[in-house]
Amino acid sequence: MNRIYSINLLFIFLIGAFFSSCAPVKFQKTSVAVVPFCSGAGCITDGPQITCDPKINSSATTYTYVTGGVLPNISSQCNPSQVDYTWVVKRADTSLISATIPGLSGANPVGVDFTGLGPGSYYVYLTASKTGSTYASFNASTPLEFIVGGVGNQLICDPKLNQTLTSITLGSADNNAQISANCNPAAGSYIWSVTKDNNPIAIAGLSGGTSTPDIKSYGAGVYRVSLYATVIGSQHWQSSTPLVITIVNPPAPTTPIACNPRINGSMTALSIMRSSPHPLISANCIPSNGIYSWTVTRNGNPVTVAGLAGANSNPNFLALGTGTYLIYLNVTATNYTAWNTTTPLTLTVDSGSGGQNVNCAPRLNSTAVSTTITQSGSNPLVTSSCIPSNAVHSWSVFKDGVPIVISGLSGPSSTPNFTGAGLGTYQVYLTAAASGYNAYVTPWPLEVVVSATASPYRPMSIQKVVQATDNKVDIVVVVDDSNSMLPENTKLAERLQGFVNDLTTSGIDWQICATVTHDQVSSGNMYWGLSRNWVSYTGTPQWVLRSNANDPYTIFTNTIAAIGAGWANTDDERPLKAAFFHAEYNPYNTCYRNDAALSVLMLSDEDERSVGGDPGAVFFSNELKYLDADDQPHGYINKIKQLFGIGKRLSVNSIIVKPNDSACLASQDATTKSHYGYKLNELSHLTNGFVGSICDTNYSNSLYYFRDRIVTSLASIPLECAPVGPITVSITPAMGVVNTSLQNNTVVFSPTIPPGRTVNIQYNCSQN
16 A cells, blocks of 8 residues: 655653743642742632723824824723733734834833834734633734824725625525625725624634625624724724624524543543542533533432533542542533533542552454454454453554544453454554553554455555655653753753754754643643743744744743743653643644654653652652553554554654663752653653753753754654565665665665655565
8 A cells, every 4th residue: 555654743842831920839849838829919810801991092092193292102901900911013914013112011001102113004902811810811803003104094995795785684594694895905904893682702704805604603693793904005994883694593403512521631431549630521522612511420429529610621539539430421502412421431539559550461363463354254352461350441443544433342352343344454552541550551553454365464565755845843842840950941941042053954944832741721721731832932823933933042041941940739740741632732732733743852850750650769758650541652652643643753852860870860869859761761762762861961962863863754754563574665766875774663764865756665564
């Protein structure tokens, strides 16, 4: 079969952070008291919606500068007022202005001066938010307008419904109305605002000069649609009378809500102990704006669990004590049919101390890890051989890279119906969890091939056309911000400038995101793997630092300084878990480009969850914590394969206390207790990554090797198995001498294959 591989490189530095307007709270390993980040009347901790009514000189929304005139002031009029104020300036064509505008800062800017930008119309948008609070941010829907001489009033718009109407009534059999701005000249930006029954509402699809949004899907009511339009060389145009759309007798809901509830991102069953962190309960519904109703039973009796609400939450099951909790969900949404749990999530809380591992040996027909069967042949027996035998099994299957449900696959032993699912290659993954044990995650999947004829080998064929865009690298920085890590994080920041310069010099198109080694708050809920904003960076979005950024050194050092170290609850370092969920959230964080390669850098002075789930490594009595599936090296590798396909290039690099480096361990222990990074070391070796020492004077050498691994990964193609027999490689059109080597089931080329050539690789995989 032919496969075309794209390269996707994401570089993840694990750096923990929590941003606050108050001073960080420093913790030692032996600390038992938890001090709040911020206290007093000036700290916002709870509330509904931040409201603002920005005006120029108290009452105006537009201002024209005159020679010798007094510069204008802006009043934000926000409630509450102790929030973070962000003023964004755009031109009439919506292009962002990054230059500093004199006077434009703070809650109530004074003496705002746009004259230095020259003639034109400039539009100011206010965002008011508060990090760490449950207040919903205020985002201005219409801007303030500042006009610097030489601008007339030539923009004329004539909004209409269905070309000619200013009002319309739509019934269940009618089509949605087309909404047109009819601006002359064509506007540079169109800002539409809508109220439903006099309440503001956001309408998806309403944009640009002409659109036909599905307003009927928002239900019966009276919708008033207003336009604010801008164009270069003119003042803005704004509706004086809105368009009116009346919806009556909306169609009955026919689309069902789709939900996929999970514990900690991927599990339907989990056992935790009294010392464990609160699990993440996610609904994963489409649409996501429904009304969520969770119900729980404990040992068969209904209970109320504090904090269990909404689409994502970290409820406190531990406060209710040991037992088996069954979690049910009902979701409703306007114009959708409701969703109800058919199989509840299962959470078991016990009093065990953890430390042991669930051990499994998944096999096909008792002994094989791969097999080929014909469609008329017998399906294989799938066994787990897990110890303890009462572990909860969670099987998942991918057919040719696409998730699929195979009937009959369940429990410790079953004969699932692969043949009934048709010809193809099936990869079978297992996660097993048991009370008081570290979870088991399949290191490599079982493989079942259903083919027309049986063969001892599976012939494999890869065809890749080398693209000019194969030079892309996505970099995400995740820094361990626990109590001892500030010096190491600072050393890293100081060397990143040279690192990215080397990438740029090598012709690599890079971008960097950042996340942290502990869970973070967002909208009142705790999440792992959220991206962090880069301090002093003006790009959009602010958490994706791109290769054209100005002064990366200042951005890196300012961000590390803002991250700091020693925040509350940061001593349970989980870099693998953070990386796992950062990838899981890729549809939202925009850090993973489809045509870039993926690399990861983890920086930590301890192992996953301090001791990697190893009782023998414990120094402090509270250090031993069980590992979830998303804390395991193979769990992360499997997640990347499941999200991005088996052809994804992955290289995980780490800066750690290298296993058996007793001198480095002693040096780190002189400040605070550290541990060998066994789990991080394992993940790096599994992915052809480099392992550097955290005790190095600076990290220039390590970053040099990381850069080298990135360049190497761009010149490589991963195979699906350990090949049996010879590998045949051909390049069209032919080029000079090209050396190939096999590294961890990856073919590496030297020199790099230039764009425009096609690489063909033929090899065999064993059936057993």
